[in-house]
Amino acid sequence: MRCLIIGFVYLLAAWPAWMGPGLLRAQEKLSVLPAAEEPEPRKMLYRYLLAQAQKQFDARRAAIATLKTPADIQKRQQQIKTRFLEALGGFPERTPLHARTVGTQQRDGYRIEKVIFESRPQHHVTATLYLPDGTPPFPGVLMPIGHSPNGKAAETTQRGAILLARNGLAALAYDPIGQGERWQLLDRQGKPTLGNSTTEHTLAGIGALLNGQNTATYRIWDGIRSLDYLTSRPEIDPQRIGCTGCSGGGTLTSYLMALDDRITVAAPSCYLTSLERLFATIGPQDAEQNITGQVAFGMDHADYITLHAPRPTLICAATHDFFDIQGTWTTFREAKRIYGLLGHSERMDLVEADSGHGFSRPHREAMVRWMRRWLLGKDDAPVESDFPIAADADLQCTRSGQVLEEFKGKSVFTLNAEKAQELATQRNTAPSALAQPPDRAPTAELLKNVARLIAVPLPVSAAKRKDLGSLQRAGYRIDKVMFTTEPGITVPGLLCVTRPESSKGGPRPLVLYFQDKGMAADAGPGGALEKLVQSGQRVLALDLRGFGETAPGTPAAGRPNYLGVDFKEAFLGLHLDRPLLGQRVQDILSIVETLAADTPEGFHVLAHGKTGPIALHAAALDRRIQQLTLEQALVSWSNVVHTPISHDQLASVVPGVLKSYDLPELAATLAPRPLTIRRSVDAAGQPLTPAGLESVYAPVRSAYHRLQADGHLVLETGASAAER
DSSP: OHHHHHHHHHHHHHHHHHTOSHHHHHHOOOOOSOTTSSSOGGGHHHHHHHHHHHHHHHHHHHHHHTOOSHHHHHHHHHHHHHHHHHHHTOOOOOOOOOOEEEEEEEETTEEEEEEEEEEETTEEEEEEEEEESSSSOEEEEEEOOOSOTTGGGOHHHHHHHHHHHTTTOEEEEEOOTTSTTOOSOBOTTSSBSSOOHHHHHHHHHHHHHHTTOOHHHHHHHHHHHHHHHHHHSTTEEEEEEEEEEETHHHHHHHHHHHHOTTOOEEEEESOOOOHHHHHHTTOOOSGGGOOTTTTTTTOOHHHHHHHHTTSOEEEEEETTOSSOHHHHHHHHHHHHHHHHHTTOGGGEEEEEESSOSSOOHHHHHHHHHHHIIIIIOOOOOOOOOOOOOOOGGGGOOSSSSOHHHHHOOOOHHHHHHHHHHHHHHHHHHSOOTTOOOTTSOOOHHHHHHHHHHHTOOSSOOOOEEEEEEEEEETTEEEEEEEEEEETTEEEEEEEEEEOGGGOOSSOOOEEEEEETTOGGGGOSTTSHHHHHHHTTOOEEEEOOTTSGGGOSOOOOTTSOOSSOTTHHHHHHHHHTTOOHHHHHHHHHHHHHHHHGGGOTTOEEEEEEGGGHHHHHHHHHHOTTEEEEEEESOBOOHHHHHTOSSOSSOGGGOOTTGGGTOOHHHHHHTTTTSOEEEESOBOTTSOBOOHHHHHHHTHHHHHHHHHTTOGGGEEEEOSOOTTTO
8 A cells, every 4th residue: 555655646746747738737727817806807908998987087077067158168169179070080072962863752741852972972872851742941850870771761760751851841861881772891792791880880990090080080971961962952941950860870960960060950869878877888889989089088978969059959868778878867967057058058958768779759759849949930749640651672772772882982991991092102202200211220209109109108117016826837837927017907927937957048038928819828738838938938928908818708609700809998998099009018018117127138029910019019119129029910000991891900900090100110110120920911810922921011121121130030921930
């Protein structure tokens, strides 16, 4: 028996050396952060951003409390409107509408005209105009549409328009992009590729943001041009114009009533709440509902009403809406006070229906009564009868059912690509602050410009480090560490430490290893981290905020990951004027600052996938990063704009960055430091050909060549180091 015990003890002691990692792997726990503690790691980033937003909400509340006079309100109106327009990136010049009526239908008490016009050259809008029987001119009501796939043909839209027409008001309902006859992505059969309007809106928004615009820029301009068409009609009195819409149409009603003074009366439905309550409940929604820097410059939902004041506004709210009713009443109270200070409290009102989200009958009736009161001077109470509505096909303006199929015009994705090309030309002909002679190190001015665009405050403060135990492996040890890079943000890490006698070739830079799938993905026995350690390198693998252990979720298996599991966090960052990419760069720089004193050899950053653009920025901003290796990283932001169906690119967006630089231009500033770019991918995650990679990175090769550092630049499309 004694021999058996001694033999068993010997077996346990010798296990790693001769049995391999198989059973040992099951005993290892590579996670660093305790999941049971609050905040739960997957909620960390959202809670942090929510806390940052709350500071802005509190500051805004204090600013609103100081408004005491009409002059105070007028000053705020001017300031907020200016910032709103700047955030949208401005609008194009007005061009001919080329409007035409393609069909007419006479109905009971009104007629419908089917119309097509161009809000931009070769960018077509389909709409239905409801004209009352009787003697014109009539008041006109613009009806932006919610996120119904069939757009202007949606039942609630038809019922609202018919109710208006039967009560003496004309109505123009138009298809938004990504709905009805205006889907912007069609398959070979001319049918919608995605079939989801919010996804299409947000994919369009990714490219627009990189150009310094927004999906809302396109949507608002369509609304403005629709007003141009409506007011051009001889049957319409241009001095009596209203606007109403539900959900996404409520969003556009809010934007348009804030920006277009022709709208004298407004009734947004099932949208207005407060950003404070929106973020605390369902979180940010699709791209057009997220304006860059909105929270940072202090614009909330109530400001749309303030910008419309003192013109009449009716909020149509639903008790059981997913747009929080508590926030709606908070916004109403603020707006009512503003209208009171302007001497017109009677022009601000709210109706709450005991219903869920949607343009319900109580909303439609309240809207029509509101429009009749202020546009016709008739304070009565029309009710909606059970009248018939048209079939979708009867309201179709095109033969094919889609404007892009019919007219082969320009989609918003085409317009995004044209804008990106225009910005690239401007960068080449009038170099930005990023451009400089290639034989000089990056200047302070250059670094300041990059840091400003990604919102990284330089110098970055050192992170606080905490050690949390170790794991033993054959020939090396894994230390669990975590870094607090700023209050509320914890970055977990796995530090792989070799025995001194195992080190090969003398001191080397510390490898900082980033993997968008999380550090644990490559940390198992036989994985990429172990191979690096076995080659004699010291490695610190890290999960930047929102990756790995703190990722908000995991992609659904078998489904495209168009927007990323961190899309809500990305939108919150954009609201705060702190792009998620910049926040993650700050994590790297903060950790480098902490480790630099004990790392005289400097750092080699090795980044995979989505972490590539982050690491590239960190290396550009900190020369203590002596070497950079990118594996399967995005080739360029221009490629994102030129790829309509991109995958998981929202969190890498820096608004307006293409006005200043693209990723290859940033990579050129690393010369002559060693830079390896291996297996670059496009915005859909597909690998580039060698010729494609060389074409995009030709300026980088030129920069290295002029510094006689050709050997320090490696461009490869083959297998990774870990796979070879």
